[in-house]
Amino acid sequence: MPRKIEGAALDASGAGVESFHRAEALRGWASWRQWLSPLALWRQARSSRLEQLFVGAAVGHGAFMACLPFGVWVIAVVVYGSKRLHHNLLAAMLGAALAIGPVGSAVAKASITIGYLFTHFALPDFSEATPGVDGLGTVFGAFPLSWLVGGVLLGTVLHWVAIVLVFWGLRWVPTSGTKSDP
Numbered sequence: 001m002p003r004k005i006e007g008a009a010l011d012a013s014g015a016g017v018e019s020f021h022r023a024e025a026l027r028g029w030a031s032w033r034q035w036l037s038p039l040a041l042w043r044q045a046r047s048s049r050l051e052q053l054f055v056g057a058a059v060g061h062g063a064f065m066a067c068l069p070f071g072v073w074v075i076a077v078v079v080y081g082s083k084r085l086h087h088n089l090l091a092a093m094l095g096a097a098l099a100i101g102p103v104g105s106a107v108a109k110a111s112i113t114i115g116y117l118f119t120h121f122a123l124p125d126f127s128e129a130t131p132g133v134d135g136l137g138t139v140f141g142a143f144p145l146s147w148l149v150g151g152v153l154l155g156t157v158l159h160w161v162a163i164v165l166v167f168w169g170l171r172w173v174p175t176s177g178t179k180s181d182p
Contacts, residue, residue: 062095
């Protein structure tokens, strides 16, 4: 006999079934506080293995967006994407941290190199623009298609690597389990 789950949808037999659809969050500043709360992220990571996978997907979403040529706008893109995908914003920002600082320059250069290899079958000449030294307009103006193609390819790889690493790292976090009615 299936478990009765409080607040779950009912199937044809009338038994409660688990649903991936989550209720809409609070509105206003309360929703932002909940969305950015490390405690909410910790509760999500402890609730079930499926929720741990959702945390990994949020980190992977941020890592994917960090590889694309958004520059400083990556934060706005991650916030919008996290809202639309119902991801935890704090977890997505942890993944998007790849776009910041010296790591961001290396990720941009790797994206351009991979994209240039796929589009021109040769290594790029970075004497035209140096990521991290020149402005974003100079870098993007020199390698627009290469950065976009390489960003999608590298972002996809980093997305799956982030999901696997976060899920593997959270497997030692004890889950609270689902309580059922007696």
